[in-house]
Amino acid sequence: MLKDITIGQYFPGRSAVHSLDPRFKIIITGVFIGMLFAADGFAALAVGLVFLAMSFIMSKIPFRLMLKSLKPIVPIIIFTSVLNIFFLDGAPLVKFGFIKITAEGLRTSAFMVIRIIALIMGSSLLTYTTSPITLTDAIERLLSPLKKINLPVHELAMMMTIALRFIPTLIEETDKIISAQKARGADMESGNILQRAKALTPILIPLFVSAFRRAEELAVAMECRCYQGGDGRTRLRQLRSEGKDYFALGVSIVFLDIVIMLNCIFG
Amino acid sequence: MASIIRTEDLTYTYSIGTPFEKTAVNKVCLDIEEGTFSGIIGHTGSGKSTLIQHLNGLIKPTSGKVFIDGQDIWDKEVRIRDIRFKVGLVFQYPEYQLFEETVYKDIAFGPKNMGLTDEEIDRRVKETAELVGLKQETLYKSPFELSGGQKRRVAIAGVMAMEPKVLILDEPTAGLDPKGRDKILGQIKEYHRQKHITVLLVSHSMEDIAKFADKILVMNKAEVFCYEDTPDVFKRSDELAGIGLAVPQITKVFLDLKKRGIDIRTDVYTTEFAKKTILEYLERKGGAVNA
Known part of the structure; x- marks a missing residue:
């Protein structure tokens, strides 16, 4: 039952988007978010959408997966659209008592909804095409200038890597423990909140015990291999930027420029 | 004899619709008779663990049916918890499921979920504890103080105490030393003899299975390779070697x-x-024999 949770939600593939340098992908995603927020009107927003559609088609990610990424934000989308439709001042189109719908309200609401959807789809595209570990590597490299101000960048990245590495392990473990307790007749589906909370004890205690055990084993294993932090460490997977990475970044910046230009023309 | 476990075209596919899609169990038809001690053997990933989790309703088959005691377990009338009390499943490394303050309480967890009276629970806890070789004073210790082998015994006792009609054990001896291994398997055999229940033992060790099981189920690539009496299975040693399963060393000699x-x-x-x-x-051959 827990297998359905996708954390990191990486979708393996060999598309052009998958093979981009992750550092560039992060920056390009940033540029894309810039486009969405710089856009003042629908024309400018459409340019951002074209960019999203292009990257999406190149990534060969199934469309249904992209829709799935939107599922958790449906309440936010509804909330924003309702808020914008009903509470924006302007000339009313329809009026029922104190509720009025204005043309501005409809427009802003549509604009906001498209922007949020595009935002989530764009960032999901990043996580769909980049494995969590590569992503952390890239973040470490991108943040490495901050080492100069004594920010423990390597340690933070290592913590993230370990956390990501152990999510599937812990999910699997939880699954196993749940199955084992269910096999002993544990009932987790019925009863009131208090009873259900109590029913979690047989799962949480073994889970904590095993998490601590794993942490200890990992610490020993790391020490055995003389791990001592980031200084002087080399990497197995070197991140190398190629022509196509600069090209992709260039394209995204051109799109951003177009968005800003359109703003100047229509604004 | 009536078959206590019966599967019809049991199929299970993981992660349907993703690149990770994999059929773990493919069209398995089985008839396991009541009272048998069967061994299940097969490579890692041959579908053993997935198969046994179907038998007490932890996994719902993608297609096909599972009958326990003649009852379709996914029938709407059937309460799946009752099936789980009937078919006790001991997972791999079961010691990681212990959680109670005392060994006694932990063994009592299953029987308590069954809604038995306190006296009945007490009888079962003490009886199974003795059967798996736990001392009376151990019952009041915390399970986390015990050694690995003892923890394993507590966990197995926890399932046995439900007195299921079918007891399934997934690699109950993994990670134990040879002495602990023989002891636990001996106790399971003894339990089988005393209670006349059906036992399914999943193991990697041909030696163990050969020693204890009356029948052997060989799984290969998500399918049933064969399910026959132990001697008959070992007559097919060449075929077993063909699918990469080692026969017991003594058989190899012969x-x-x-x-x-x-x-x-x-x-x-x-x-x-x-x-x-x-x-x-x-x-x-007519040689002189003095043995």
Whole structure:
């Protein structure tokens, strides 16, 4: 039952988007978010959408997966659209008592909804095409200038890597423990909140015990291999930027420029 | 005899619709008779663990049916918890599921979920604890103070205490030393003898299975390779080797003897029987035997 949770939600593939340098992908995603927020009107927003559609088609990610990424934000989308439709001042189109719908309200609401959807789809595209570990590597490299101000960048990245590495392990473990307790007749589906909370004890205690055990084993294993932090460490997977990475970044910046230009023309 | 476990075209596919899609169990039809001690053997990833989790309703099959005691367990009338009390499942490394303050409470967890009276629970806890070789004073210790082997015993006792009609054990001896291994398997065999229940034992060790099981289910690539009486399975040693399963070492010796032109039977899989066979052979050849 827990297998359905996708954390990191990486979708393996060999598309052009998958093979981009992750550092560039992060920056390009940033540029894309810039486009969405710089856009003042629908024309400018459409340019951002074209960019999203292009990257999406190149990534060969199934469309249904992209829709799935939107599922958790449906309440936010509804909330924003309702808020914008009903509470924006302007000339009313329809009026029922104190509720009025204005043309501005409809427009802003549509604009906001498209922007949020595009935002989530764009960032999901990043996580769909980049494995969590590569992503952390890239973040470490991108943040490495901050080492100069004594920010423990390597340690933070290592913590993230370990956390990501152990999510599937812990999910699997939880699954196993749940199955084992269910096999002993544990009932987790019925009863009131208090009873259900109590029913979690047989799962949480073994889970904590095993998490601590794993942490200890990992610490020993790391020490055995003389791990001592980031200084002087080399990497197995070197991140190398190629022509196509600069090209992709260039394209995204051109799109951003177009968005800003359109703003100047229509604004 | 009636079959206590029956599966019809049982199929299970993981992660349907993603690149990770994989059929773990493919069209498995089984009839397991009541009271048998069956071994299940197969490679890692051959679908053993997935198969056994179907038998107590932890996994719902993608297609096909599972009958326990003649009842379709996914029938709307059936309460799946009742099936779980009927079919006790001991997972791999079961010691990681212990959680209570005392060993006693932990063993009592299953029986308590069944809604039994306190006296009945007390009887079952004490009886199973004794059966798996736990001392009375251990019952009031915390399970986290015990050694690995003892924890394992507590966990197995926890399932046995539900007194299921079918007991399934997934690699109950993984990670134990040879002495602990023989002891636990011996206790399971003893329990089988006393209660006349059906036992399914998943193991990687051909030796263990050969020693304890009446019948063997061989799984290969998500399918049932064969399910036959133990001697019959080992007669097919060559085929077993073909799918990459090692036959017991003692059987290997006899296969090699045969290959070298010695006329000897090859369905030998325990040391005692090996001794008998060799002596018989020598007698037949007319040599002097003093053993």
